[in-house]
Amino acid sequence: MIRVLGFAGSLRRASFNRSLLRAAQELAPEGLEIAAFDLAVVPLYNGDVEAEGDPEGVAAFKQAIREADGVLMVTPEYNHGVPGVMKNAVDWASRPPQSAALAGKPVGLIGASPGMTGSARGQSQLRQAFEFTNSYCMPQPELLVFRAHEKFDADGRLIDEPTAGYLRRYLEAFLEWTRRFTA
Secondary structure: OEEEEEEEOOOOOOOHHHHHHHHHHHHOOOOEEEEEOOHHHOOOOOHHHHHOOOOHHHHHHHHHHHHOOEEEEEOOOEOOEOOHHHHHHHHHHOOOHHHOOOOOOEEEEEEEOOOOOOOHHHHHHHHHHHHHHOOEEOOOOOEEEOOHHHOEOOOOOEOOHHHHHHHHHHHHHHHHHHHHOOO
16 A cells, blocks of 8 residues: 655645545545645744744654655645745755655645646646755646636535546556655
């Protein structure tokens, strides 16, 4: 069993990206288990706070990453870029650099947006951060859910069957990608 930690870069309970993470959990292929972590407990990064010891939410987040075989980041795109919530999570998980929780982890990126680019710019910016964290971001396939307001119902359920099919194929590829690093 490959165990992956998933988290959404939006704190809003009814966000499309939280809904996409739930859909990923439901559609995960056999052999892949996705646990969700809520980033609401991770405060803004502050070196002074870090020097006193990781806050409880940060310590739990880092431990969850360390225990996982891989990480699935589900990111929205705000103002043509990665949202602060997601970048903050990466910043905490990259500290301290010599023993970062993200070091050596396979990473998957997916995202949803009401816009036509489906979080492409946000995902692209996140990929740059993985050079520093020495994480292995899966290059292909990509999953960019555009016009997300048409793909989920009012309860946050993925109702668009083509998108569900793309998500299944993405998760199958991510399972194989993660296995490369756990052998």
